[in-house]
Amino acid sequence: MGILNKILGDANEKYLKKIQSLVDKINSLEKEFEGFSNERLKEKTGEFKERLRKGETLNDILPEAFALVRESAKRTLHQRHFDVQLIGGLVLHQGKIAEMKTGEGKTLAATLPLYLNALEEKGCHLVTVNDYLARRDTVWMGQIYHALGLTVGCLNHEQSFLYDPDYKKPPEGKEKMRDELGSFYVVEDFLRPCQRLEAYLADITYGTNNEFGFDYLRDNMVYDLSQKSQRGFHYAIIDEVDSILIDEARTPLIISAPDTESSKWYQEFARIIPRLDPKTDYEIDEKMRAVTLTENGINKIEKILGMGNIYEERGIKYLHHLEQSLKA
The missing domain is CATH 3.90.1440.10 (SecA, preprotein cross-linking domain)
Structure with a gap:
């Protein structure tokens, strides 16, 4: 195998060389996008959607879309997508598995393909492992999407939210809200309660695998199509994919009622x-x-x-x- 690798080259190295031109293209747009006003950044989203309606593909606008998300992240979170995150975003957009080490910024990397695929206006899902992470990432990454004119929903157990930078949670009960470990407060400011359907109608929806799964089962039990919550399955990114699709997949999701x-x-x-x-x-x-x-x-x-x-x-x-x- 060592000789073959020397002759044929490592598959990952070949792939990285292949997409390096895209990374370079995205980087070349950075200076131009830095000169845009906040309003101009938001207008670009509408322009991208119009170009798609006229026949361009997601791959045609990918470099500009990724550069736009990077600029939005710099202004809202004061964080910049580095090349490793651009590569991770490209891999995820192409439907592949990206193994990213701790500290390489997978949460930030996911914003790139989520924004790009949300431009088709069919909804995108980010599947994570627990309710806390779904809430946290909705509020955290929601700032990037909101600045670009997209809406963000969040699914929790028996709760649904929309990201709203103007929403403040009523003060009563805040002292009781902690994460699963009880190590710090999780205040749900910026998460406005909404109906399940509203969360799914958002451009991007964060939630756990169980919530997406049970909603799918419930939708298949309704008597009328108007009662369904989900609107189809266009594009999804699965966090901790090995855990969700292998380990947790061994446990079936079952909806039951007393007889x-x-x-x-x-x-x-x-x-x-x-x-x-x-x-x-x-x-x-x-x-x-x-x-x-x-x-x-x-x-x-x-x-x-x-x-x-x-x-x-x-x-x-x-x-x-x-x-x-x-x-x-």
Whole structure:
């Protein structure tokens, strides 16, 4: 393999050489974009959308879009995308997995392809591992998107938000809000509560894999399409992809509800079973561990319930549950 690598070259090195021209192009635009006013930066978003409508592709506008996001980050967060983050953004835009080390700024790198793909106005998702990170990154990175005229939503367990720089959370209850470790306060200023649908209608939506998954299941249970929250699956970036798609994927997402009918039946069974005679009303098969009602037992149950034919009025399912109760 060593000889082959020398002859053919390392695949990653080849890829980096291939995209270096894009990185250089983005860097060459930096001085030009530094001269734009804040209003001009926001106007560029509208221009990009119009160019896409006229037939240009995302790849056509990619260098300018990435340069625009970099300039917005410099002004809002006072952070600049370095080449390693530009490369990470290019990799993610192309649907590949980017392994970035701690400190290389993956959160900032993700803003580049998210902004670019959001220009198609079909919604983009950032899937993260817990509610706290979804809130934090919405507020943190939301400043970049907001400065460029995009909206940002956030999904939490039984909560939804929109990034709003003018929103202030009411003071009551702030002292109780901590992250999972309890190490510092997490004040939800700039996160305005909203309906689930509003969060999904945002240009970019941050949330956990479970929230996206359960919303998908709920959408498949609605009686009318107008009740759905999600609007389709256009583009997504998955944080900690190995954990979410391999480790956590082993645990299925299940939506369940209490069976009120069965619960009512078992209350009836508690009243019926003590009145049955084990000698004449049901037969026990010890070997098969089964209990079967006799004709005499069925007649007695019909008298207790005041009905003529239990099969017609309650069905075979009812008798099955009754026999299971006897077995227990």
